[in-house]
Ligand SMILES: [Fe+2]
């Protein structure tokens with residue numbers, strides 16, 4: 215999974231040393247990787263911390279909609295694949311938290327920010343998984359969108375983030391294929407299965423397009439992020455790529471994309487598609503998504519109701535250390 | 542009654558030529574080995590039900606690392622279940638595969654022990670169950686690597702490494718939680734209090750278990766019991782806990798007489814294949 219930038223920073227407030235800033239910008243422009251110990255502008259650090267931690271939170275919250283179906287996976291093989299997939303997402307969360315930590319914010323602080331509602335995660339996970347086909351749709355569309363976004367991030371300017379993306383991308387393309395395979399199977403199945411598949415596409419299509427974030431004209435940080443190579447392509451460019459790749463995949467398995475305005479535009483060599491309901495997107499960003507409360511409650515409960523486990527582990531480690539010292 | 546066909550001279554010739562194979566009153570080669578079938582079901586159902594239980598934690602564990610390790614164990618167990626149940630289906634020879642067995646049997650036909658179907662409870666209860674089960678499963682699989690049944694031996698050989706990690710991990714948590722804080726100690730103790738009554742079933746040598754052991758397919762569990770108790774005791778002591786006192790053993794799982802919990806687990810697990818019996822996934 216992935217996230218796009220959802221929060222805006224105030225105007226760059228820190229006044230940076232112009233010489234250092236110029237040297238930094240030159241390195242970034244030359245496609246050099248910036249490493250944790252290197253000098254970087256405060257705004258770069260802040261933007262990256264926000265972006266990587268949002269990405270990490272998205273991986274972790276993203277375990278919930280799919281975890282919802284592990285117990286009901288319809289065959290032993292599907293159960294194993296889904297378990298392994300959700301496990302991969304947990305692993306992505308871990309690499310990303312580690313990458314964000316190199317910028318000076320602890321994992322505890324990031325988790326705190328998530329639970330207080332201050333930090334955001336991808337809007338897509340605020341929609342419910344109501345049928346098995348949703349597991350196919352998530353793999354196909356959501357992991358598919360993630361790849362679109364993350365492949366360019368393998369060349370993002372911050373070294374630890376770029377390296378995390380290399381590992382993550384391999385697994386995401388696996389997830390995308392597995393999701394599509396679920397959909398394909400449903401489409402070859404009974405009429406009930408086809409209905410499930412089409413219904414899942416109907417519900418997940420628009421939220422998937424929203425995953426790429428607000429349109430470019432409404433995305434004030436994009437220019438800065440592109441210059442700093444935190445982003446490598448704009449929201450709209452990535453969204454267009456996603457549509458162009460995904461529409462033929464839907465057609466190939468006999469599903470119809472729920473957009474009457476969708477048509478091939480020969481001159482631009484891509485699809486034209488309908489207007490995204492940005493009001494819905496902003497409502498989800500505000501925390502009003504259909505299952506936003508469920509997702510946050512699940513995360514907070516996991517954290518708070520199991521606090522005694524982490525406390526016990528710390529207490530035990532402290533006792534061990536004390537014994538070792540005494541010995 | 543119609544007259545029987547006579548035995549003709551050519552039949553006698555054929556009979557003479559065909560001397561030398563089979564035995565009177567021996568099972569025909571294609572007759573299913575039902576006790577092997579049942580034995581494989583026991584092994585497969587234990588893994589399946591515990592895997593299903595552990596997977597309930599996904600996304601809700603105390604930390605991302607713990608989430609990963611629980612999902613990892615669940616994945617190992619589902620893998621073992623797949624091998625054992627597919628094999629059980631093949632031995633039975635009625636065209637059922639692992640999925641048929643996992644998703645289209647009712648409680649009375651499940652052969653897992655009662656321990657694995659116990660609810661997760663809190664993390665301590667989950668770890669108590671895991672430790673009590675994995676310690677046993679590890680000893681059993683060690684033994685089964687020498688099973689006379691090649692398939693049982695092969696699956697056990699692959700699984701024994703996984704299970705040894707489950708045992709290690711759960712023992713570490715038992716110790717950490719037992720010797721952690723006052724609260725975690727109490728919870729860990731409660732976890733053992735809940736699960737302890739199902740341990741005797743693990744060592745119950747009913748007729749089928751005895752037959753499997755006699756044929757060299759299964760293990761004689763009675764010889765494992767003392768080592769098991771010694772292992773459990775040493776971990777429990779290190780965890781500063783006390784083992785609950787023994788009570789009248791609760792048996793039944795191996796004969797399909799389960800706790801109330803299994804039916805609910807199956808409702809969830811079997812929902813899709815049962816609702817759409819004509820579909821494949
Ligand atoms: Fe991911």
Ligand SMILES: [Fe+2]
Nearest residue numbers: 215357386389
């Ligand atoms: Fe993924």
